Amino acid sequence: MNMTIENSEDVKPLGQDVICHAPKESSPLLFIEPAGELLQSRHAFIDWVASHRDVLDKLIITHGGVILRGFPVRETEDFGAIVGVFPSYDGDYLGGLAPRSQIAGKVMEATRLDKNAKIRLHSEMAYMQSFPPRVAFFSKKTAHTGGATIVADTRGLFESLPSDLQEKLETHGVMTVRNFAAPTGQLEASVPHVDLRGWNVAFETEDRDEVTVRCKERGLEPIWNKDGSLTMVNHTAAVVKHPQTGQKLYRSNLHIYRVNSNMAGLDPEIIQRLQETQERPSGTFLGNGEPLTEEEALQFTTHLDKQERAWQWKDGDVMIIDNLQVWHGRNPFEGSRDVQVAMLG
Known part of the structure; x- marks a missing residue:
């Protein structure tokens, strides 16, 4: 059930050509739809x-994100024009x-991770020192069954943690270890596990020295293994202030991306x-090398499970969220x- 909020003060500046509403079940997102025929022209939209x-910038901050639904967005070119x-x-x-x-310009595929995997709630590029403040998504073709996007408002997550865990996060930060396979061919249409990609695919080069330079530019420590694979280690803050x-x-995957964990329900034989x-x-x-305990990890997942909301894509939907x-x-x-998907400033 939706709650219409077109009379709310924060949406009034959008004018009479759109209707705004939010799902009643406390979803953080604001839906914006055309009120008539005027915005059915791509140029006009x-x-x-x-x-x-x-106004949209402010609404993305206030609501955490907006969903533009029912507008003339059918092709990648249309999506590219919006994010532009x-x-x-x-x-x-x-x-x-x-x-x-x-795909084209700043537009990329969302993911090629196996469609049987559930991608857990995360902040985009939470494992990197530099990350996009906002992320835009476009559903060009909605899955026949399943494939719902899940979202969660995390504005109360840090405050929900015990004070000693808050102190740990702020004091130590996070250390992330990631692996890339030895050079492989082109990216497969479906990828069973992210660690099976060759480093040449992830960095778009066959030159190890160039990869080393690119890693160091991004604050990453590259470790080259005897089998030709690449291990990357980097340190990030676990807690940041919203600008x-x-x-x-x-802002971290610390609670789910742990050794021996299966964060996406992938084939356990591949994990092993x-x-x-x-x-x-x-x-x-x-950051001191210690993993979270199971009890500590549960503090995060308990909060996120309560906040998780799912909504079904419709062809042409565009979602822009505060990352x-x-x-x-x-x-x-x-x-x-x-x-x-497109990464936005």
């Missing part, structure tokens, strides 16, 4: 986004965790084989699915 961008209205993320995705490729609101927010062959298995630790305040993920699906 892009102009509307551009002329109301300052917003400032771009000034970094890139080289060495990123998700198996994905560039607009000033609120402290937890990787852990047996990797010289330094992938995982996330406190610090709202986390996202994906449920497993059947059939084909084409969701695209």
